[in-house]
Structures are given as structure tokens and as C-alpha cells.
Amino acid sequence: MLMSCKQVFLYFSKLGLGIYLTLVFMTSQALADASVQVLITEPYIELYSGPAGGFPVIHVAAKNEWIRVLKRRTNWFKVETNKGVQGWVKQEALHLTQSSAGEAVKLADGSFASYAQRDVEFGALGGSFEGVPAMTVFADWVATENLVAGVSVTQALGDLSENQFFLVSVQHTTFPEWRLSPYVTLGAGKIRTKPRANLVESGDETRTSDLLAAGFGLRYYIAQNIMLKLEYQHLQALTDRDENEDLEQWKLGFAVFF
Amino acid sequence: MEIGIRSLFLALLCTALSFSLLAQEEAQQSVIEPSVERRDINEANIDSENFEFGLVVGVISIEDFSSSMVVGARVAYHVNEDFFVEATYGQAEAGETSFEVLSGGAAFLTEEERDYRYYNVSLGYNLNGETFFTDRWVFNSATYLTLGAGSTDFAGDERFTVVLGAGYRLLLTDYFALHINMKDHLFNSELIGEEKTTHNIEYGLGATFFF
Numbered sequence: 088m089l090m091s092c093k094q095v096f097l098y099f100s101k102l103g104l105g106i107y108l109t110l111v112f113m114t115s116q117a118l119a120d121a122s123v124q125v126l127i128t129e130p131y132i133e134l135y136s137g138p139a140g141g142f143p144v145i146h147v148a149a150k151n152e153w154i155r156v157l158k159r160r161t162n163w164f165k166v167e168t169n170k171g172v173q174g175w176v177k178q179e180a181l182h183l184t185q186s187s188a189g190e191a192v193k194l195a196d197g198s199f200a201s202y203a204q205r206d207v208e209f210g211a212l213g214g215s216f217e218g219v220p221a222m223t224v225f226a227d228w229v230a231t232e233n234l235v236a237g238v239s240v241t242q243a244l245g246d247l248s249e250n251q252f253f254l255v256s257v258q259h260t261t262f263p264e265w266r267l268s269p270y271v272t273l274g275a276g277k278i279r280t281k282p283r284a285n286l287v288e289s290g291d292e293t294r295t296s297d298l299l300a301a302g303f304g305l306r307y308y309i310a311q312n313i314m315l316k317l318e319y320q321h322l323q324a325l326t327d328r329d330e331n332e333d334l335e336q337w338k339l340g341f342a343v344f345f
Numbered sequence: 346m347e348i349g350i351r352s353l354f355l356a357l358l359c360t361a362l363s364f365s366l367l368a369q370e371e372a373q374q375s376v377i378e379p380s381v382e383r384r385d386i387n388e389a390n391i392d393s394e395n396f397e398f399g400l401v402v403g404v405i406s407i408e409d410f411s412s413s414m415v416v417g418a419r420v421a422y423h424v425n426e427d428f429f430v431e432a433t434y435g436q437a438e439a440g441e442t443s444f445e446v447l448s449g450g451a452a453f454l455t456e457e458e459r460d461y462r463y464y465n466v467s468l469g470y471n472l473n474g475e476t477f478f479t480d481r482w483v484f485n486s487a488t489y490l491t492l493g494a495g496s497t498d499f500a501g502d503e504r505f506t507v508v509l510g511a512g513y514r515l516l517l518t519d520y521f522a523l524h525i526n527m528k529d530h531l532f533n534s535e536l537i538g539e540e541k542t543t544h545n546i547e548y549g550l551g552a553t554f555f556f
Contacts, residue, residue, distance in 0.1 A: 123385075123386045123390055123391060125386055136475065136485065137473065137475070137485040137516075138426060139426035139427075139471070139473040140426065141473045141474065142473065142475065142485070143475075156386060156391055157392075158391065158392045158393065158394055158519070159391045159392065159393040159394070159395075160393070160394050160395060160423065160519075160555070161395060161423050161424065161425045161426050162425060162426070163426065164391070165519065186385050186386045187385060187386075188385045190385075192386050194386070194387070194388055194391075195388055197424075197425065210430075211430075211466040211494075213494050219505075220494075220505040221505075222466070222494050222495065222496070222505070224466060242496055242503070244496060244503055244504055244505040249502070249503050283502055310425070311424070311425040312424045312425055313424055313425075313428065341430075341468065343422065343424050343430060
């Protein structure tokens with residue numbers, strides 16, 4: 088019995104070691120696969136201790152040295168020199184290197200030029216919906232340079248009721264190349280209105296209606312990967328009652344893009 | 346004798362030749378380029394770690410309803426070295442008001458209404474730096490300020506909430522960080538009679554991963 092326990096223990100420890108080694112092998116393999124090397128072509132580049140300009144420079148890699156690019160955080164790249172020194176270089180410095188194919192390195196950097204080539208943007212807007220504070224989160228897909236398709240969810244919390252609505256919308260801009268660019272938007276969705284808990288006795292109930300929206304806005308590329316948006320929307324809730332409900336919304340916020 | 350001298354010269358010649366061959370070999374070696382994997386650099390083959398996800402545990406003081414433990418989750422996207430966008434969710438269970446405790450009965454809220462849940466979206470600004478625990482034990486860190494808005498679901502209603510926050514992030518490795526943060530959730534409430542702006546201060550400890 089004791090023997091078999093020992094054997095079982097041995098078997099498991101071997102199995103564990105095996106799994107561990109496989110994992111180590113796999114991760115090292117994955118790491119090796121992920122390693123990308125670049126050649127410094129300028130006199131030198133500076134390595135910082137962290138991924139921001141405020142961190143101190145801890146090392147200087149010289150011309151004709153190959154450095155391995157390990158990972159990226161925002162516009163900073165963690166690199167390792169041949170001597171094993173690790174540090175962070177900024178994207179402008181990495182653009183002073185050459186790839187293994189002998190070409191100058193150029194990566195998307197969130198600049199206005201790469202803003203034109205963005206595929207996806209998401210963000211949050213705050214503002215006023217029929218005079219009560221409202222918040223919107225949205226995700227957009229940039230289909231062409233003029234057309235954007237997106238979904239948004241808004242919550243407006245008033246003293247008398249809570250409104251929640253979602254919209255599927257299309258945006259069109261005539262001047263995508265302008266930093267400050269106007270756009271128009273059309274959308275459709277659903278709105279849910281729920282009376283406040285302390286007003287439930289008044290007889291109102293939660294109701295859901297179809298919603299149509301039309302609006303216009305301005306978007307402004309402000310800095311690395313960020314843009315500002317200001318939008319006005321006119322909404323129409325198609326209610327079961329005799330009259331449709333006309334609603335207005337103003338919102339201001341930001342978006343980030345990829 | 347003559348053979349001896351000849352063999353000596355031969356030996357010298359051999360040594361000289363071999364040296365020159367060796368030197369040649371060395372020269373050739375230094376001309377060889379370092380072995381580099383021929384992988385081209387592009388966005389797809391560099392691991393970018395701009396998202397941060399983690400859990401937060403802390404204490405929230407719900408105005409008029411004593412303090413409770415709060416548990417939450419946090420997702421952040423780092424836009425650039427200075428700014429990040431974060432979304433947080435948290436939940437707690439409100440305690441009793443001093444009136445409820447003193448009167449010994451008369452509950453203001455039902456059990457269900459005491460559930461306190463919030464979510465919000467904030468924009469944050471990093472003050473990057475390093476933390477020196479000793480001269481050689483150094484970690485990257487950041488103090489950050491956040492401003493955001495969201496919603497708080499409490500006492501059967503959702504309320505529009507403005508959130509002001511400040512925190513400290515200590516990066517133990519490139520991808521694992523510990524957080525200490527403090528947030529003030531402001532919303533209007535008329536639960537205790539007249540409407541007023543309530544300050545609900547939360548402080549918490551968190552652990553996050555970058556991916």
C-alpha cells in the first residue's frame with residue numbers, strides 16, 4: 088500500500104514536471120515567436136525606466152545595435168538590447184529604427200494621419216435629455232471615411248421618471264479630412280420609460296416605445312487617440328397614445344479610436 | 346642537425362600559417378551579421394497591453410445609511426501615457442439610518458431596496474512616477490485623478506451620479522498592479538425628506554492585470 092502511494096506520488100510529480108516543462112517550453116516558444124527585432128540606424132536611442140516621458144532614462148542603445156521589441160503600452164515599446172538591458176522607448180524613437188526587412192519602422196500612432204484610418208471608436212457622452220441629466224455610451228464602426236455605423240445606449244435619470252433607450256444609427260460626414268468636422272446622424276431604436284418609485288401610486292407604468300432619431304454634431308480630433316464630440320438629437324417616441332412624443336437631447340463627450 | 350633546423354622552421358611556418366588562418370576565420374566571423382529572425386515589425390506581432398481589468402474591495406459610506414463593504418470590478422483602457430478611460434461597477438448593501446436604529450422598528454427601506462449598485466464611466470489622468478521602498482527596491486507607479494458620471498441604483502430608483510476620484514497604482518510587474526483609491530459618488534436623494542445632494546465616499550483596494 089505504502090509502495091503504491093509512493094508510486095502514485097512519483098507518477099504525479101513526474102506528470103506535474105512534464106506539464107510544467109511543456110508549459111515553459113510553450114511559453115518560451117511563444118515568446119520566441121513574438122520577438123521582433125529592429126536595427127538602430129540613428130546615433131542612439133534612449134531607454135526609459137517606464138512607459139511615459141516622466142520616467143528617467145536608464146540606458147542608451149547605440150547605432151547598429153539590434154533591439155528586441157517585447158510589448159507595447161500606448162505609444163511606448165518595451166525593448167531588450169543584445170546585452171539584456173530592458174527599457175521603454177517612445178514611438179518616435181522606434182521610428183528611427185529599421186526592421187529586419189531593411190525598411191524604416193512605421194506603426195500606427197494615434198496621430199491625425201492614423202485617425203483617418205481608424206476602424207472602430209467608442210466613448211461616452213454626457214448631457215441633457217429633456218432637461219434631465221443623461222449619459223450615453225456608444226461604439227462605432229467606421230465603414231468608409233464618410234460613413235460611420237454605430238450603436239448607443241442612453242440613460243436619462245429625472246425626478247419623475249427614468250428613461251433608457253438604445254439607438255442603431257448611421258453618421259455621415261462630408262469633410263472627413265477636417266480636424267473639426269460636422270456630421271449628420273439618423274437612427275432608430277427603442278425607449279423605455281419607468282416612473283420613479285415614489286410616483287408608482289400615480290398610476291403610470293413602465294412603457295416601451297419605438298424611437299426615431301435625427302441629429303447633427305461636430306467631432307474634433309484633439310490629441311493622440313482622442314476626439315471630442317458635441318451632438319444635438321431630435322427624437323420621436325412612437326407611443327400608443329394619440330400623440331407621438333417629441334424629445335430633445337444635447338450631449339458632449341469624448342471618444343477613443345483604434 | 347640540418348634536419349632539426351629544417352623541422353624547426355617547418356614547425357614555425359605551420360604555426361604562423363595556422364595563426365593567419367585563425368585570424369582570417371575570426372575576421373570572417375565578425376563580418377557575419379548577428380542571427381536575426383526575419384520577422385517584420387507590425388501592429389499585429391507586437392503584444393499591446395492597453396487594457397486593464399481587475400477587482401476592487403472596499404468600504405463605502407452611504408449617506409444616512411451607515412457604511413458597508415463594497416465589491417466591484419474595474420476595466421480601463423489606456424489611451425496614451427497621460428489619459429485613460431475607466432468603467433467601474435460596484436455593489437454593496439446599505440445599513441440602517443440612526444433613526445431606524447434608535448426607534449427600534451419602522452424600517453425606511455425593504456431588504457431589496459437596501460441593495461446599492463453603481464456603475465460609471467470616468468476619464469482619468471495619470472501622474473506617472475516611481476516609488477522607492479528602499480534605495481534599490483523600486484517600482485513604477487502612478488497617482489491618478491478621475492472624473493466621471495454614471496448611475497446609482499438605490500432604494501428602488503436609479504439616480505444620476507457624478508463621481509470624483511483619486512487613486513494610486515503600484516505596478517509590481519509590467520502587467521500586474523495594486524490600487525488604492527478613493528471616490529466620492531454624488532447624487533440627489535429625497536429619501537430622508539427634502540431633496541439634497543448626498544456624498545457617498547468609497548475607498549478601496551484593488552488588483553488589476555494589463556492585457
